[in-house]
Each structure stands twice: as structure tokens, then as C-alpha cells.
Amino acid sequence: MPAPTPLGRATGSVLRLVKEESYYHKELAHQETRISKLQEEIASGKPDLDSNAPYMLKQEQTALEETKAVFGPLRDKIAEAVQNLEEQIAITESDGVEGKEEELKTAREAVESGRKIAEQQE
Helix, strand or coil: CCCCCHHHHHHHHHHHHHHHHHHHHHHHHHHHHHHHHHHHHHHHCCCCCCCCHHHHHHHHHHHHHHHHHHHHHHHHHHHHHHHHHHHHHHHHHHHCCCCCHHHHHHHHHHHHHHHHHHCCCC
């Protein structure tokens, strides 16, 4: 198996970061669900609720805030990786695309998905 090209590495980097961002969104939704459930249990005075429930709620809320804080720097990394990938696409095109059409197509798709995420504001 040949070593990955600079274009392949740059594409992989963008795709990995996009996947990572998706993972954090799933984690955020999961944390919000746990917090909502815990808040409801505390509000209803559930008899079998642990006496640590308020502390656990605070810990969950802290974890939620930490997860939210990841998005800004991650989007910056994605924007940087997209810029690098665009440079690699330009270099590859200037060298000739003979036999690299599929790799370029994948790279362009990665640029598009990376741009969408990098431009999001939350």
C-alpha cells in the first residue's frame, strides 16, 4: 500500500475533524438529556433519588459547558485544515490531475463539509 499523498493526508485531516465535531454534537445532546432528566427528578422529589442529586446536576452542567467550549477552537481547527486542503488541491491541480480525479473529488467534498461547519455560529 503506497504512502498517502499530501492531498490524501489533508483530506483525511478535514474528514477526521468533521467527524469529531459531529461526535461532540451527539455528546452535547446526550448531556442535555441527562440534565433534563435529573432536573425533572429533583423537581418531582422522587423518593429514591440520591442525596447527591444536586451535586450531580451541577457536575453534569459543568460537563455540558465544557463540551460547548470545545466547538469554537474545533471550528478554528477545521477552518485551518480546510485552508490547507484547498492549498493541496491547488498544488495537485497545478501538477496535473491525471489519475487523481477521485482523490480530488473526495478532497472537494471534504472542503465543502468542512466549510459548512467552520462557518457555523453557536
